[in-house]
Amino acid sequence: MSDPGVKTRSEIEAHEVEKIYDDGMIRALAGVDLTVAKGEFVAITGPSGCGKSTLLHLFAALDRPTSGTIRVDGYDMNHLRHSNRFRRQEIGLVFQLHNLLPRLSVLGNVEIAMAGSHRPYAERSVYAQKLLGDVDIAHLADRRPTQLSGGERQRVAIARALANDPPILLADEPTGSLDSASVEAVLGLFQRLRQERRVTIVLVTHDNVVAGVADRIVQMLDGKVVSEQATRSL
Amino acid sequence: MSLVRLVLANLWAKKSRSIGIAFAIGIAVMTVVTLTVVSSGLENAAAAVLTIGKSDFTVAQNGVSDILFSSIDDGQLHNVGSTKGVANAVGVLLETEKINAANPLFLEIGIDPGDLSHFGVTVVAGKPYGATANHQVMLGWRAAQNLGLHVGARFEGNGTWNTVTGIFSTGIAYGDLGAMFPLPALQARNRVAGSVTLIFVKVVPGFSIPKVEKSLTSSHPELTTIRTASEFGRADRNLVFLQAAATGSTVLAILIGAVIVGNTMLLSLFERTREFGLLRAIGWTRTRVVFLVVGEGIVLAVAGSATGVGLSFAATSVLEHLPQLTGVLHANYTQGAFWRGLYTGLGMAVIGALYPALRAANLTPLKALSHE
Ligand SMILES: Nc1ncnc2c1ncn2[C@@H]1O[C@H](COP(=O)(O)OP(=O)(O)OP(=O)(O)O)[C@@H](O)[C@H]1O
Ligand SMILES: [Mg+2]
Numbered sequence: 001m002s003d004p005g006v007k008t009r010s011e012i013e014a015h016e017v018e019k020i021y022d023d024g025m026i027r028a029l030a031g032v033d034l035t036v037a038k039g040e041f042v043a044i045t046g047p048s049g050c051g052k053s054t055l056l057h058l059f060a061a062l063d064r065p066t067s068g069t070i071r072v073d074g075y076d077m078n079h080l081r082h083s084n085r086f087r088r089q090e091i092g093l094v095f096q097l098h099n100l101l102p103r104l105s106v107l108g109n110v111e112i113a114m115a116g117s118h119r120p121y122a123e124r125s126v127y128a129q130k131l132l133g134d135v136d137i138a139h140l141a142d143r144r145p146t147q148l149s150g151g152e153r154q155r156v157a158i159a160r161a162l163a164n165d166p167p168i169l170l171a172d173e174p175t176g177s178l179d180s181a182s183v184e185a186v187l188g189l190f191q192r193l194r195q196e197r198r199v200t201i202v203l204v205t206h207d208n209v210v211a212g213v214a215d216r217i218v219q220m221l222d223g224k225v226v227s228e229q230a231t232r233s234l
Numbered sequence: 235m236s237l238v239r240l241v242l243a244n245l246w247a248k249k250s251r252s253i254g255i256a257f258a259i260g261i262a263v264m265t266v267v268t269l270t271v272v273s274s275g276l277e278n279a280a281a282a283v284l285t286i287g288k289s290d291f292t293v294a295q296n297g298v299s300d301i302l303f304s305s306i307d308d309g310q311l312h313n314v315g316s317t318k319g320v321a322n323a324v325g326v327l328l329e330t331e332k333i334n335a336a337n338p339l340f341l342e343i344g345i346d347p348g349d350l351s352h353f354g355v356t357v358v359a360g361k362p363y364g365a366t367a368n369h370q371v372m373l374g375w376r377a378a379q380n381l382g383l384h385v386g387a388r389f390e391g392n393g394t395w396n397t398v399t400g401i402f403s404t405g406i407a408y409g410d411l412g413a414m415f416p417l418p419a420l421q422a423r424n425r426v427a428g429s430v431t432l433i434f435v436k437v438v439p440g441f442s443i444p445k446v447e448k449s450l451t452s453s454h455p456e457l458t459t460i461r462t463a464s465e466f467g468r469a470d471r472n473l474v475f476l477q478a479a480a481t482g483s484t485v486l487a488i489l490i491g492a493v494i495v496g497n498t499m500l501l502s503l504f505e506r507t508r509e510f511g512l513l514r515a516i517g518w519t520r521t522r523v524v525f526l527v528v529g530e531g532i533v534l535a536v537a538g539s540a541t542g543v544g545l546s547f548a549a550t551s552v553l554e555h556l557p558q559l560t561g562v563l564h565a566n567y568t569q570g571a572f573w574r575g576l577y578t579g580l581g582m583a584v585i586g587a588l589y590p591a592l593r594a595a596n597l598t599p600l601k602a603l604s605h606e
Contacts, residue, residue: 062515062600088517099512099603103247104240112240113516121236160516 011200012036012059012168017068019054019223028054030223031068038167039198041190043211046220052204053096055220056170059202060091073167088116092161094171096204098153100145106132106156107141113163131159136185150177158186162193169193171203175210187213237522241529251502256538258494259579262487263542267575268549269483273476274566288354289324289434290443293450296458301432302328308428310454317450319441324349325430327420333391340377341412342392344420344430350402353434355414360385360400367416371396374410375403389413392423435459484574488581495531495586503527503590510594511602520595527594531587532580539579543572 012035019029028051036042044052057063059072061083070077073090080086087093100109110128119127132138135155145153158174169190175183187210193199203214211217212231219227245252293314295304306325315323327344345353347362363370371389373381378401383389387398392415404410421427437446447459503510510523550565 057600060515084514084517084519086517087515091517093515095515095603097603099508099515101509101512103243108240108243112513115237115518115522164517 011038011040011073012202013069013071014055014058015069017055017058017070018066019051019058019063020066027223029058029065032220032223032225034218034225036200036202038200039194040216041194041201041214042203042216042218043214044202044204044218044220045206045208045211046226050220051223052220053172056093056172056202056204059168060093060170061086062093085116088113088164090166090168092164092166092169094154094157094161094169094174096172096176098145098157100153100156100160102145105142105144106137106148109145109156110160110163113160117164119164128159128163131162132156134162134189135159136182151179151182154178155182155186158189165197166199167197168200169202171201173204173206175205175207183207183210237525237529241526241533244526245530245533248502251498252534255495255498256534256541259491259535259538259582260541260545262491262582263539263575263579264545264549266480266484266487266578267543267546267571268553268565269476269480270571270574271546271550271565271567272553273480274568274571290437291435291447291459291461293323293433293435293457293459294431296456302330304431305426305429306431306433306457310457311430311433313454314433314435314450314457317446317453319438319446319449321436321438322349322352323436324352324434325417326353326432326434327417327424327426327429328431329420329424331391331393336380340391341408342420343409343412343414344417345414346417352436355402355404357400358403360398363399363414363416365416366418368419369394369396370399370416370419372400372402372414373398374412374414375401376407376410377412380411391415392420394423484578487578488585491578491582492586495534495582496589499527499531499587499590500593503594506594507597507602507605510597511599511605514595514597514599515603523595524588524591527591528584528587531583531591535579535583536576538583539576542579543575546575 014032014034017029017032018027020027030051032051032055034055044055046052054063058065058070058077061072061075061077061080064078072086075086075090101112104112107125107128110131111124114124114128117124129138129141132141135158137152137155137159140148140152140156145156148156154174154177158171161169161171171190175186178186190201190203191213194201201214203210205211214231216228216230218225219229293306294301295306298304308325311323311325314320324345326349329342329344330339331342332338333340345355347365350357350362357372358375360372363372371391373383373389378384378398381389383398385398385400389396389398391413396415402410402414417430418427421429435446437443443461447461451457451459513523513526514520554565
């Protein structure tokens, strides 16, 4: 794919990141410093409106910081030329709102993320089906998103985020509407991704149980990181 | 999930709108195809007049609006006949007359009986009329058949009753649907004594036809020569006008259609803002989004063009059977007409879809995703 020299230090570095909306009226991020190592699993928690989604969107190159610098997998987010390709190749993004396309089947919603990828056409459908199996909804492949429960939709969104084997997974409340059994299944999948493929995971959650599975919990408040704590040492 | 399948899924999801756009394209394509086949049919019919006389080329008055309005006098006919390289020059008067409802534009040819063989006419029954006879006529065999007349019957034409002296064949359907009169009789009736419409020229073997044409037109700039059906347009301004109308309507159809298609797509784009935002957010390039939207336009164009050609078939067959237009309108379905229909449809759709496509591709993903 791209230069392996860049790949080896897949990580996220945010330095004094500010994001200001509405001409200074809203300071969503007020100087965030955060480093995530390659293969690390970080959970971000904090009250509603503290800037968690905003930070994730900046990591995904969906927006640019007002000031400060962000490097993701070696790419400088302030000077990124091909943000589409970056998102497709580097980032798997699970939105807070699942954002599925209502016209397409569940399988189609996963396959559509592979457009422009290096995976041959013939294999795309099979791989999408495998990802659906990973999140335990293989049997729903032909349904429309409107025919799914909230938790099932969330799992489609997770499968879609993994469609291009991204080295970095950014997930915004991916377990928000899942029951505890499904939460465990999803967390198990995340652990497997990390162990088998060294996927770097940044996960936003309000759930302390979910956060407890991560290597590190980052606490945010009013657009700033207020505490960081390692959860466990295996 | 190929792009094609996605395009089809998107169109299917909005069936009634898709059908509406395709139908609008169909109407425009129908107009264009119909004008094209009708003007090409007229060109053929008019050119058929010229092919009746088995000549090397035809001489007409330069710049008349309708070839039947061409007028050449005795003196000019004589000059053409004595031009070097001309073997014979047959002056023919062409008129049309409404003889009944089924024949609103019955062809009447004024020709000297001595010129019949030069002109390529064979008398298949009876005999030719007298050179200066007043109430005599020969009918083309198709006309005789249609009218149910035989040698010796009476035929009302040229404003009077005439005896049918013979039946002729020209080998050209258009000619065989008409009648032939002694030249002076037809001239007198139409008050054009001493003038003919066209001169059919045969060149002496061994002489170059283009050279003879050239020497003729350079010494007679008021005359023009016609050799092929396509050259025919030069002498007939009505046809030039009709052809221009077909071209103009194509351009107009493309422009107006593009605006309609563009507007409708722009509206649907507004509803689909979140979809485009999502596609960009999961890594779709702008180009791919443009292809998606333009692709939808192309599918609509192809469906619309097919509809338009079908509608055009229906429209021309209705027009051809209108009593006022019987015998006047001949649709000539050429491959060119189909291509013109297709590129009209495609032009409308691609030009119309381009702006919405670029708008869609340039949405800011996050803003688009938060669109309600
Ligand atoms: N496009 C925007 N324009 C203006 N203000 C915005 C925009 N997006 C977010 N904000 C504001 O920025 C702040 C941070 O929003 P953000 O979505 O990052 O919060 P969050 O921590 O994800 O909250 P939640 O837990 O409710 O999802 C909020 O005050 C929000 O109102
Ligand atoms: Mg949020």
